[in-house]
Amino acid sequence: MLVKIANWAKARSLWLLFINTGACNACDIEVLAALSPRYDAERFGVLLKGSPRHADVLLVTGPVTRQVKNRLIRIYEQIPHPKFVVAVGTCTASGGVYDNCYNVYEGLDKVLPVNLYIPGCPVRPEAVLDAMKLLREKLARGEIH
Amino acid sequence: MGVYLPMGPQHPLHPEATLVKLRVEGEHVVDADVDASFVHRGIEKALEHKTYTQGLYLAERICGICNVAHTTCYTTNVESLAGIEAPYRALYLRLAVEELARIHSHLLWLGLFAHTMGFETLFMLAFRDREPVLDLMEEITGGRVTTGYNVIGGVRRDVDPGLVFKIKGVLTQLKERILKYKELFESDPVIQARTRGVGYLSKNEAGELLAVGPVARASAIARDVRIDDPYLTHEEVPFNVIVYDTCDAWGRAMVRLDEILESINMVQYTLDHLPSGEVRVKVPPFFRPPPGEMSSRVEAPRGSLLHYVKSDGSDRPVRYRVRTPTLANLASVVTMLRSRNGKIVHIADVPVIFSSIDPCICCTARVTIFDERGHVLEKPLNELLDMRRGR
Numbered sequence: 001m002l003v004k005i006a007n008w009a010k011a012r013s014l015w016l017l018f019i020n021t022g023a024c025n026a027c028d029i030e031v032l033a034a035l036s037p038r039y040d041a042e043r044f045g046v047l048l049k050g051s052p053r054h055a056d057v058l059l060v061t062g063p064v065t066r067q068v069k070n071r072l073i074r075i076y077e078q079i080p081h082p083k084f085v086v087a088v089g090t091c092t093a094s095g096g097v098y099d100n101c102y103n104v105y106e107g108l109d110k111v112l113p114v115n116l117y118i119p120g121c122p123v124r125p126e127a128v129l130d131a132m133k134l135l136r137e138k139l140a141r142g143e144i145h
Numbered sequence: 146m147g148v149y150l151p152m153g154p155q156h157p158l159h160p161e162a163t164l165v166k167l168r169v170e171g172e173h174v175v176d177a178d179v180d181a182s183f184v185h186r187g188i189e190k191a192l193e194h195k196t197y198t199q200g201l202y203l204a205e206r207i208c209g210i211c212n213v214a215h216t217t218c219y220t221t222n223v224e225s226l227a228g229i230e231a232p233y234r235a236l237y238l239r240l241a242v243e244e245l246a247r248i249h250s251h252l253l254w255l256g257l258f259a260h261t262m263g264f265e266t267l268f269m270l271a272f273r274d275r276e277p278v279l280d281l282m283e284e285i286t287g288g289r290v291t292t293g294y295n296v297i298g299g300v301r302r303d304v305d306p307g308l309v310f311k312i313k314g315v316l317t318q319l320k321e322r323i324l325k326y327k328e329l330f331e332s333d334p335v336i337q338a339r340t341r342g343v344g345y346l347s348k349n350e351a352g353e354l355l356a357v358g359p360v361a362r363a364s365a366i367a368r369d370v371r372i373d374d375p376y377l378t379h380e381e382v383p384f385n386v387i388v389y390d391t392c393d394a395w396g397r398a399m400v401r402l403d404e405i406l407e408s409i410n411m412v413q414y415t416l417d418h419l420p421s422g423e424v425r426v427k428v429p430p431f432f433r434p435p436p437g438e439m440s441s442r443v444e445a446p447r448g449s450l451l452h453y454v455k456s457d458g459s460d461r462p463v464r465y466r467v468r469t470p471t472l473a474n475l476a477s478v479v480t481m482l483r484s485r486n487g488k489i490v491h492i493a494d495v496p497v498i499f500s501s502i503d504p505c506i507c508c509t510a511r512v513t514i515f516d517e518r519g520h521v522l523e524k525p526l527n528e529l530l531d532m533r534r535g536r
């Protein structure tokens with residue numbers, strides 16, 4: 001019962017923490033664009049937060065580089081439960097164009113459990129909004145918690 | 146001496162993973178260093194394993210914000226190596242898109258800079274004004290941010306008169322907005338308090354540290370690749386190099402705002418004087434340039450960008466080297482962050498100073514391997530790939 005109430009509340013206020021783990025920045029600025037007036041993700045209760053301790057959703061862009069891996073795991077551990085991980089962009093999902101670079105793990109799922117992938121190189125802001133909507137629906141249905 | 150204070154790698158005011166290491170005494174920063182290695186991916190090495198045609202798409206993703214500058218540099222470089230000549234109309238179109246990308250990059254910077262000052266309204270306004278520019282980008286090139294417009298041998302698409310008319314209309318509207326922002330930066334007491342005299346870099350220092358781009362131009366050094374070493378058709382398109390002598394974060398902001406106005410004029414001039422003809426010559430996908438070396442320079446939104454290529458006559462480069470503007474400016478920003486000559490740097494000013502150089506870390510991270518005695522080793526770079534396989 002409590003979990004249900006928590007999920008209901010969560011679905012209406014997804015707070016994001018956003019970290020670049022080796023992305024080319026194009027996906028980062030598209031995520032920012034999704035929060036800006038034209039796309040206005042805030043109407044879905046989505047807010048950008050600065051600290052892992054305030055966040056529910058970890059938005060990761062970029063193939064995970066060796067250098068940033070341990071920091072990423074530490075940030076993930078600092079996020080209070082329940083937490084969700086979204087992989088933004090093709091290179092986050094599978095390495096994309098960086099497949100064959102010596103310093104990257106090809107895909108975020110080699111490092112963290114991922115709830116949602118957003119494809120695109122770079123993703124479009126609409127796709128980010130769609131992902132947020134999908135996450136909300138999944139939460140409301142109790143599929144993830 | 147002092148206390149060590151790390152800022153990053155994850156910090157709300159760094160969009161990218163960067164570690165700014167500060168040494169502080171009370172509220173004053175006495176020493177600083179920047180670690181930009183967190184997003185190193187190894188693109189230069191990966192470029193050696195791709196053909197010249199494939200490499201273009203990786204070069205584009207060295208940096209998503211200045212991807213047009215990177216592809217311009219890459220195509221100019223490879224074309225001069227292989228002796229391919231892009232049609233004249235394509236050069237004009239490349240210039241127009243490059244300047245549009247500069248407008249969008251500077252507006253993005255304006256938003257992020259406002260965000261670091263805590264001026265969220267200006268962040269939202271700048272992002273709102275950036276959207277029409279991205280729409281134009283999308284209509285011209287097919288992509289909002291990563292465009293894929295420049296290809297070896299020309300550009301991918303042509304513009305038609307209807308689109309030219311539309312571009313001019315949007316840019317004229319944008320001009321008014323930029324003039325408003327200039328007025329805001331000149332009159333708003335809060336912005337003045339946060340930026341005037343902050344991040345001081347004197348003309349001498351900027352000269353010695355080889356600052357590039359808006360950082361150099363805000364310190365009264367007229368350094369601009371478009372004038373010093375014209376690459377597309379810059380000899381024919383009139384524009385001014387914007388120089389301010391305030392040597393601080395405010396000057397850097399004004400340089401960028403004025404540059405947007407210049408870029409708007411340049412795009413309009415280019416579209417008015419488009420030569421007729423083809424926009425692309427066909428190049429076989431596996432072409433082999435003759436053995437040799439080549440380098441090219443481009444004025445990216447953040448400063449001068451250098452690409453170097455070495456070929457051995459095969460369809461892949463033997464060595465590809467990229468030197469990005471932020472790398473050149475890191476030495477300057479470290480100096481700006483230190484209290485010196487009676488200029489005190491407060492901790493609260495650090496984000497403003499750091500973002501005033503418009504840092505783009507993802508293109509900057511490089512690796513150099515030293516042996517115990519401090520000699521740079523070239524060979525282990527080749528072994529890095531094996532390292533990856535053995536992981």
Ligand code: SF4
Nearest residue numbers: 024027089090091121
């Ligand atoms: S998915 Fe593509 S555009 Fe997005 S960060 Fe990765 S390389 Fe850049």
